[in-house]
Amino acid sequence: MGNQNKGDKYREIMSIGNFTKHAIENFEHNIVEQKDYLEKVKSHEAFENLK
Template sequence: MSRNNDGDKFKNIMSIGNFTKHAVENFEENIVEQKNYLEKVNAREKSKDDN
């Protein structure tokens, strides 16, 4: 049982790491490629808060 639980924990940590890696890569690409990217993200977040 313990070995199975350890494997599940590792898979969960690995998937979180992959998600984070891809999120950071996506963020970096958008910062480089898009003008005013942070302002767009900020405006989108504010509009979510208003709803």
């Protein structure tokens, strides 16, 4: 029974690790998208100021 508890704890730690990994990847992806959006807005504003 002790081995089963260790296995359950290991699986729980693995699932938390996977959750954290995916959260970080999503965060990084969102940061890149936000940066691209801000660059487009800045470019558009600069273009509008030239008119």
